[in-house]
Amino acid sequence: MEKGFKGSRVEGLKGLRDQGLTALLPDRIQTNLHTARIGKKIHYFREIDSTNSYACKLAREGAAEGEIVIADGQTQGKGRLGRSWVSPPYLNLYLSAILRPKLAPTQAPQLTLMSAVALAETVRSFILDTPEIKWPNDILVRGKKLAGILTEASCEGDRTLFVVVGMGVNLNFPLETMPAAIRETATSIMSLSEKPVDRESFARRLIHNLDQCYGDLEESGFPSIARRWESFFHLRGKQVRVEGLDGSVSGKALGIDADGALLLEDEQGFSKRVIAGDVIPLE
Ligand code: BTN
Numbered sequence: 505m506e507k508g509f510k511g512s513r514v515e516g517l518k519g520l521r522d523q524g525l526t527a528l529l530p531d532r533i534q535t536n537l538h539t540a541r542i543g544k545k546i547h548y549f550r551e552i553d554s555t556n557s558y559a560c561k562l563a564r565e566g567a568a569e570g571e572i573v574i575a576d577g578q579t580q581g582k583g584r585l586g587r588s589w590v591s592p593p594y595l596n597l598y599l600s601a602i603l604r605p606k607l608a609p610t611q612a613p614q615l616t617l618m619s620a621v622a623l624a625e626t627v628r629s630f631i632l633d634t635p636e637i638k639w640p641n642d643i644l645v646r647g648k649k650l651a652g653i654l655t656e657a658s659c660e661g662d663r664t665l666f667v668v669v670g671m672g673v674n675l676n677f678p679l680e681t682m683p684a685a686i687r688e689t690a691t692s693i694m695s696l697s698e699k700p701v702d703r704e705s706f707a708r709r710l711i712h713n714l715d716q717c718y719g720d721l722e723e724s725g726f727p728s729i730a731r732r733w734e735s736f737f738h739l740r741g742k743q744v745r746v747e748g749l750d751g752s753v754s755g756k757a758l759g760i761d762a763d764g765a766l767l768l769e770d771e772q773g774f775s776k777r778v779i780a781g782d783v784i785p786l787e
Contacts, residue, residue: 525594526703527576533707539715541570542601549575551593554582556670559600560656563666569604572711581672584654585749585782589672590686596677597707600670601714609659611726612667613764613779616641616655617733618721619669622713623651624736627673630706631696637736639757639766639783643673648691650674671710676700726762734759739785744768748781757783 530546537543545568552558555573557580562571577593591598605615620641627635627643627650636644643651651673658665674692682690693701721729734740737759745754746766755768755776766778 527594528574528597528703528707530574532704533574533711537708537711539570539712540719542715542718543570543572543711545571547571547573549573551575551577551579553580554578554670555598555600556582556654556656556668559602559668559670560658560666563602563604563658563668567602569602569666570715571602573600574598574707582654582670583652583672585780589652589654590683590690591672592677592681596675596692597671597673597703597710599707599710600668601711603667603669603718605664605667606722607664608662609657609664611763612655612657612659612664613640614721614726614729615667615669615718616653617726617760617764618717618729619653619655619671619714621729621732621736622717623653623671623673623710625717625732626706626710626713627651627693629709630693630701633696635736636738637733638739639737639760640764640780645691645696649686649689650691650693650696669714673706673710675703675706726764730760730762730764739783743786745784745786746778746781747784748778752781753778754786 530548552575555575559573575598578591578598581589581591583589620637623643624635624637633645638644641653642649654670655667657667676694677692679695739757740759742757744757745752753776755770758767758769761767768776768778770776
């Protein structure tokens with residue numbers, strides 16, 4: 505364990521318990537966690553700027569595949585497309601995993617979709633509703649965003665040196681305490697199931713599922729992951745607009761291709777490939 509609870513560990517934990525909160529301690533997550541690669545080493549922080557930034561730093565310094573960074577709060581949580589990720593302490597899950605896949609940089613998006621499958625399958629086991637994946641990797645429930653994934657990769661020529669998969673999941677985040685900017689569009693497990701979720705169990709199951717999905721991707725290839733991903737994709741056949749950093753493109757959503765890009769069909773019936781952006785349903 506690093507940093508968190510140094511000095512005032514007991515006092516810190518007691519203070520948290522008095523408020524009905526608990527810390528996500530690595531030893532407890534690792535109890536009954538049986539994985540091949542992911543989560544054998546967990547770096548824990550009570551508070552950090554961003555678990556993704558720290559995981560990238562660790563990976564650059566040679567951290568092993570499967571090492572995880574978890575924080576109970578982030579001061580500069582990063583979202584996709586340069587956005588920030590609201591990361592209040594002790595309520596949610598902020599987790600980044602270091603992967604060293606044998607994939608070419610062009611195939612690295614497969615990891616984003618693989619992680620979305622692991623996350624959606626984990627969420628499905630905690631609530632009655634079926635989650636939906638909004639391409640590429642937003643997890644929505646009842647049309648509201650529950651979780652997001654930010655993947656960051658480092659490549660050299662045609663080699664992927666490492667990929668950091670960062671997941672933010674709203675677990676016990678009360679809707680009324682969400683900032684106004686996200687209150688209408690976000691949700692949390694607690695607000696969906698009307699009871700708090702055990703963050704430790706959620707983290708353990710997510711790490712387990714990520715380890716399994718990563719193994720499946722390696723052993724069976726992307727098509728089997730793509731089929732599982734598409735079972736959570738509800739926009740097939742629907743008109744959508746995709747807003748990217750360089751403008752927007754519209755069309756009928758057809759699904760994903762062999763690298764995880766979104767396929768759209770335009771009005772003339774031509775197919776277009778989109779590799780990044782925000783999908784906005786138009787119907
Ligand atoms: C999104 O915009 O949907 C992606 C959000 C990803 C947030 C997670 S929280 C853990 C990890 N650390 C970060 O700074 N970002 C990711």
